[in-house]
Each structure stands twice: as structure tokens, then as C-alpha cells.
Amino acid sequence: MRKTIPEPARTVDVIHETEVLVVGSGPGGLAAALGAARAGARTALIDRYGCFGGNITQVGVEGFAWYRHERTVDSEGIGIEFEQRAKAMGAATPEPQSNSHALDAEMFKYVADELVKEAGVTPFLHRLCVAPIVEDGVIRGVITESKSGREALLAERVIDATGDADLAARAGAPVRKAPREQLMAASVMFSMAGVNKTRFLEQVKADPQRYRDWRGNGEWNIETDGKEDDMFSPFLRKPFKRAVEEGVIPASLSTIAGTWGSITDQGDLTYLNLIQLPNVDGTDANDLTVAEIEGRRQAIHAIEALKRFMPGCEQAKLRNFGMTLGVRDTRKIDALYNLTAADVRGEARFDDSIGIFPEFIDGYGLLIIPTTGRYFHVPYRALVPQGVGNLLVAGRSIGGDKISHAAVRNMMCCAVSGQGAGVAAAVSLRRAEPLNTVDIGAVQQELRRQGARIR
Numbered sequence: 075m076r077k078t079i080p081e082p083a084r085t086v087d088v089i090h091e092t093e094v095l096v097v098g099s100g101p102g103g104l105a106a107a108l109g110a111a112r113a114g115a116r117t118a119l120i121d122r123y124g125c126f127g128g129n130i131t132q133v134g135v136e137g138f139a140w141y142r143h144e145r146t147v148d149s150e151g152i153g154i155e156f157e158q159r160a161k162a163m164g165a166a167t168p169e170p171q172s173n174s175h176a177l178d179a180e181m182f183k184y185v186a187d188e189l190v191k192e193a194g195v196t197p198f199l200h201r202l203c204v205a206p207i208v209e210d211g212v213i214r215g216v217i218t219e220s221k222s223g224r225e226a227l228l229a230e231r232v233i234d235a236t237g238d239a240d241l242a243a244r245a246g247a248p249v250r251k252a253p254r255e256q257l258m259a260a261s262v263m264f265s266m267a268g269v270n271k272t273r274f275l276e277q278v279k280a281d282p283q284r285y286r287d288w289r290g291n292g293e294w295n296i297e298t299d300g301k302e303d304d305m306f307s308p309f310l311r312k313p314f315k316r317a318v319e320e321g322v323i324p325a326s327l328s329t330i331a332g333t334w335g336s337i338t339d340q341g342d343l344t345y346l347n348l349i350q351l352p353n354v355d356g357t358d359a360n361d362l363t364v365a366e367i368e369g370r371r372q373a374i375h376a377i378e379a380l381k382r383f384m385p386g387c388e389q390a391k392l393r394n395f396g397m398t399l400g401v402r403d404t405r406k407i408d409a410l411y412n413l414t415a416a417d418v419r420g421e422a423r424f425d426d427s428i429g430i431f432p433e434f435i436d437g438y439g440l441l442i443i444p445t446t447g448r449y450f451h452v453p454y455r456a457l458v459p460q461g462v463g464n465l466l467v468a469g470r471s472i473g474g475d476k477i478s479h480a481a482v483r484n485m486m487c488c489a490v491s492g493q494g495a496g497v498a499a500a501v502s503l504r505r506a507e508p509l510n511t512v513d514i515g516a517v518q519q520e521l522r523r524q525g526a527r528i529r
């Protein structure tokens with residue numbers, strides 16, 4: 075039994091009251107806040123770190139639509155706006171394997187600031203939400219901790235976009251989390267500076283890698299449905315394999331492999347997704363501690379291997395690590411409807427669709443690239459947790475099984491569920507209807523007005 079101490083009860087200042095409160099500002103939460111504000115609700119957005127953007131800006135995940143090809147039928151709405159706005163503000167570069175732009179993780183911090191400001195969303199950075207305020211099974215707001223101490227924010231509707239369903243779980247909504255050995259690996263992401271772009275791209279061209287090369291070991295042991303195999307992938311394994319063979323890095327690091335994201339004219343090689351750390355539960359601070367330290371150690375070895383065995387990287391150095399460990403998979407809510415593998419692979423159609431997402435599946439050993447025009451509907455009910463009133467969930471923790479998670483966790487789809495949640499919260503307030511019985515036609519009408527594609 076662990077030793078415990080009682081925490082004295084205390085009175086907390088209410089620092090803000092609003093109509094819609096969004097907690098977490100990744101692609102899900104940012105889209106939720108913009109969707110709610112543009113639908114006319116007074117909206118506030120909280121994040122635990124000093125910037126909005128979630129995994130984009132805090133981890134350095136830049137491949138926003140790397141799945142998009144000529145025949146892809148893509149989502150529309152705020153997700154596309156993220157990409158286009160970033161492009162217009164010099165915060166995106168052409169992505170090497172698709173018809174899309176990779177976001178510049180650093181510049182996107184500023185893009186997100188501007189979007190939040192323009193929409194009139196009230197920002198609250200540097201505040202970790204530590205508890206929901208729940209009365210009679212209904213969420214009334216949240217308690218935060220920060221340099222300012224403990225504070226309360228009250229709201230008529232709350233959207234949990236923490237990625238980990240922190241609020242839903244603490245409010246008592248049923249959630250599921252696989253044992254840590256079954257969760258997708260976590261990653262320490264990093265970027266390098268000082269790469270000779272010409273030499274690097276010459277090597278990529280001389281020895282082009284394909285999605286079939288993702289087959290191998292560890293995390294990168296991927297099945298496709300065949301059509302992807304001969305397509306180009308910005309994949310790196312050979313330099314690390316050689317480094318192990320030549321004793322430059324330890325044999326235990328034969329797991330190092332993965333993709334690069336973009337290379338700039340200034341020699342920045344970004345979004346290096348090379349370090350895969352299994353057995354990490356992203357809701358366990360001890361696991362996070364171990365993984366951060368181990369991930370950085372492995373990244374330093376990866377850089378050494380690239381300097382030695384990847385042409386163009388000889389003079390390169392570490393530019394930055396992500397601000398925090400990248401976590402792909404933790405809690406999922408048990409929603410009014412939980413998406414299934416059959417839904418995301420079978421072009422599911424739902425009357426309560428709040429947006430579409432292509433048949434793009436990336437995870438649990440499966441990679442399906444949407445080169446066919448196939449897509450599924452994202453149902454509103456997958457955002458609605460059970461047992462707690464006035465609460466919606468947006469982003470990667472919406473209800474669904476493993477394979478559906480490998481689809482809905484993608485950032486464009488998180489923006490779809492986010493915009494859907496934000497609009498539904500605002501419409502339910504305007505119509506004075508509870509979230510679980512909100513008029514879905516009215517939600518869809520507002521989503522269409524905001525540029526989302528529903529069918």
C-alpha cells in the first residue's frame with residue numbers, strides 16, 4: 075500500500091466564466107475552439123504549455139496531410155484551413171510524398187495565435203487542468219494549476235481535447251485504455267540543422283525508399299493492402315542498420331528507423347520520426363520520465379549514424395527535440411457510438427455525420443493510403459461520452475476500437491471531430507438542448523456554413 079496524506083479542502087478563485095470551454099489545443103481542441111466561436115459562442119481555450127497546437131507545435135508533428143494523393147477525397151473545413159493558412163503565412167513547405175504541405179511546427183505556434191485572436195477566443199496558456207467541476211453528473215467547469223496557483227473556470231459546455239480524455243476520465247465517464255504493451259509506441263521527435271540539401275536529396279533519389287520498406291522489425295513492421303508498396307516514402311533505415319553493423323551505435327538500437335518530414339533550403343531536416351519507444355503509458359508520469367530520457371539518448375545515436383552514413387548529413391547537428399514526448403495512444407471514451415475497423419475500412423455512412431475523413435489508416439501494423447477516393451463519415455455520437463452531461467470529447471480520444479483509432483488519430487480527422495464538437499456545443503446552447511439530444515440537422519447546417527463537408 076502506498077503511503078498517503080490528506081489534502082486540505084480549499085476555496086478557489088473563479089477567474090473566468092464562459093459559454094464553451096475547450097481544454098487542450100491540438101488539432102482537435104484548436105478546431106473546436108474556432109468552430110464554437112465562429113458559431114457565435116463565447117469561447118475560451120486552455121492549454122498546459124505556452125503555445126497552442128498540441129502535437130504539431132509541442133512535439134513537432136508536421137505531416138498534416140501526408141496521405142493525400144490525386145484521387146483522395148479529403149475532409150474540408152478547419153483542418154484544410156490550418157494547412158492553407160500556414161502556407162499563406164510561410165509556415166508550411168511542400169511535403170515530399172503527397173499532394174500536401176507539411177506544417178512548420180515552430181511557425182505554426184504563431185499561426186495558431188492569430189487564428190485564436192481573429193476568432194475572438196479567450197486564451198489561457200500555461201494552465202494544466204487538474205480536475206473537472208462536476209455537480210449531479212453534469213460538468214460545470216475545470217480547476218487548473220499554474221504559476222498563478224489553483225484557479226477555477228466555469229462553462230456551460232466543456233470540450234475535452236486533452237488527447238488523453240483527462241477530463242472525461244476524471245469526471246467519471248467510462249473510458250478504455252489498453253495495457254501499455256499494446257499501446258502504440260511513443261516517440262521523441264527531433265530536427266537537425268546544417269544538412270546539405272542537394273546531397274541529401276541526391277541520395278534519396280539514388281536509393282528511393284518505398285512503403286514496402288516499412289516492413290522489417292519492431293514498430294516498422296507494417297502490412298499494406300498492396301497498392302501502397304511501390305509508392306515513394308521518405309523512409310530511413312539503411313544508415314542506422316549500417317551504424318549497428320559497424321559498431322557505431324549499439325546493437326540494441328536496431329529499432330531506429332522511420333521517416334523524415336521536410337528539408338528546407340537552409341538545411342533544416344525536420345520532423346524526424348525515428349525513435350519508437352514501446353511500453354509507454356502516456357498517462358503515467360513515471361513512464362513519461364523514462365521515455366523522454368531514453369528517447370533523447372537514442373536520438374543522439376541516430377544523429378551520429380546519419381552524420382556517418384547519410385550523404386548530406388556529415389556537418390549536421392541537432393536543431394531541437396520536441397518540447398515533449400510524442401504520445402499516440404492512451405484513453406478512448408466509451409462513447410454513445412464507438413467507431414469500428416469495419417466503419418473506417420468500409421466507407422461507413424451515418425445520419426449524424428459531422429464530417430468525412432478518407433480511408434487513411436496508420437497504426438497497429440497497418441498502413442492504408444487513400445489513393446482510391448474512399449472515405450467514411452465521422453458520427454457525432456462518437457464525441458459524446460456516457461454518464462456526464464455538458465461534456466464532449468474531440469481529437470484522438472473519441473470512441474472507437476484500435477483500427478478506427480489508427481484513422482481518427484490523424485490530425486486532419488482530429489480537426490474534423492474538433493470542429494464538430496465546437497459547433498455542436500454552440501448550437502446546443504443556442505437551442506437550449508442537451509448535448510446528447512442536440513438537433514443534428516442544425517449542427518450540420520452550421521458546419522456546412524463553416525465550410526465542412528458532411529456527406
Ligand SMILES: Cc1cc2nc3c(=O)[nH]c(=O)nc-3n(C[C@H](O)[C@H](O)[C@H](O)COP(=O)(O)OP(=O)(O)OC[C@H]3O[C@@H](n4cnc5c(N)ncnc54)[C@H](O)[C@@H]3O)c2cc1C
Nearest residue numbers: 098100101102122128129137203237400401469470484485
Ligand atoms: C510522434 C508522432 C508522430 C505522428 N505523426 C503523425 C502524422 O504524420 N500525421 C498525422 O496526422 N498524425 C500524426 N500523429 C498523430 C497526431 O499527432 C495526434 O493523434 C493528434 O495530434 C491528436 O490531436 P489531439 O488534438 O487529439 O491531441 P494533441 O495534439 O495531443 O493535443 C492535446 C493538447 O492538450 C493539451 N493538454 C493535455 N492535457 C492537458 C491538461 N490536463 N490540461 C491542459 N492542457 C492539456 C496538450 O498540451 C495539447 O496541446 C503523430 C503522433 C505522434 C506522437
